Amino acid sequence: MLSKKKALLIAACFLAPHFIGFLIFLLLPVLETFAISLLDWNMITQPKFVGFKNYVYMLTNDIFFRKAMINTVYYTAGSVIIITVTSLVIALMLNHVKKYSTFFRTMYFVPNVSSLVAVALIWGWMYNSDFGLINNILRVIGISDPPGWLTDIRWSMPAVILMSSWTQIGFFTVIFLAGLQNIPRHVYEAAEIDGGRKFRIFFNITLPLLRPTTFFVLIMVVINSFQVFEQSYVLTKGGPAFSTTTAVMYIYYKAFRDQEMGYASALSWGLFLCIFIVTLAQITVQKRWFYYEGRD
């Protein structure tokens, strides 16, 4: 067998190229962002150390950040509901019919692989209030005054959520479908012998056994949603009246339009912590739920 030292040397040769890049471009930047967040720096004048001033400003004075966070939470809530429910329902249907289910699964996945910018351009055209497909259809079915999807502050965020969900449902359908296929057949067979009714089998067996998958989907959708950027950047540029400006978009504007690198870094870290806490909370809830389940 190899000596420890030699084994380490060989492993280092294989790992080093990737690991060095991993350190420089992924791990260290997390800390660098934090370091920059303690500076007042506009890329022109000398950076000035200001301690936690950026964070204080972010939490107490920045109404734009607050609005961007509210928008992000709105977006997240909408996406979670639409994506989870729709992809679960589709997965249940696909799991039931078997025949052609691969075909449907493959087709439903297509929006997910398409370039988000191209997709947003298409939807932008469909949302057009005068000649867009959606309003044309609405007029046909008798709604004479359909909304200006991207120009009305009440409808802009729902429009972004709808488009964005459309691109993601296929992906989460695949995940739910795999979760459903992991439930052993004999569980259902036993329930059917016991004369369980279809909808009771669903609520008492399928849903509880699917819980790990559901939690995974919830966590993924929440993490993704907190980082939403392209969807509204292409569709609405954050407007009208700031109504679809999300947290990441605000960070992007602060850093690359206003050149406020220090403040943008503080925002990044704030959002990072936010995602971290929400994810942690979800995991805690999940564990507790399982714990009570186990005690019954």
Added chain:
Amino acid sequence: MKSQKKSKMIVDGTIYTFLTIGLVFVLLPFIWMLSTSLKQLNETFTTRIKFIPDKIMWSNYLEVWRLLPFGRFFLNSSIVSVTVTVLQLFLCSMAAFAFSRLKWPGRDSVFLLYLAAMMIPGQVILIPNFLMIKLLGGIDTYWGVIVPQLFSVFGTFLLRQFFLTIPAELEEAAIIDGCGYFKIYRSIILPLSKPGLAALGVFAFMFSWNNFLWPLVVLNKEFMFTLPIGILSFQGQFSTNWPLMMAGACQAMLPILIIYAVGQRYFMEGISLTGFANA
């Protein structure tokens, strides 16, 4: 028995109906894109719903190439995505080999660090990476777009999962024959992992082809734009010329749709391999 069969048919029928309606929703935007891309401009200014254009305008597709350096966008995207894919396959497979086929002290803790890093949101590392690439003179260069995309943790994880499924006997025999580890990696593990490499290849190419935020940050000059950034500039240039915009979007999407059609089996395998599917 008979009535049971009948009720099953009704249930199945209902489900297929809903699935088909769903399919219409999924495909409608693509069909609308295709339809619009073949229309004349004045045909789009109507409140009537019309899918088949009066006159099929194939020329829209060429017009886009004339008005914008579309060929250049294609070239840029291809250079970036192919390089990222090839180098990711190389770097990630090496790292995955160290994490799966070699035993060394500290392996599991380093791997845990990798897994934890998968949780890092992209926006939190954006600013330092931009500053570093700017400092090194990588703004508006290919390598500036490419390098930060190379060190995929997801890719390492995916290939590690695949390498773990290869039985150990093969390499034990090779070691007894006096094979070096690089030879084992190259002549045993890689050839046996073609489906895993294909899965990562498809993923890497798609991520890179569709990547938006990073190229947006490092590319300012139009002749360096990748396709997503390039077609975004349509919005400004064509404003309400929907046929041209749709013709551009359609062409930008085409390569990835072809790759998906060909490689979708590997794609689905990759999803189940990473344990996404049985979390």
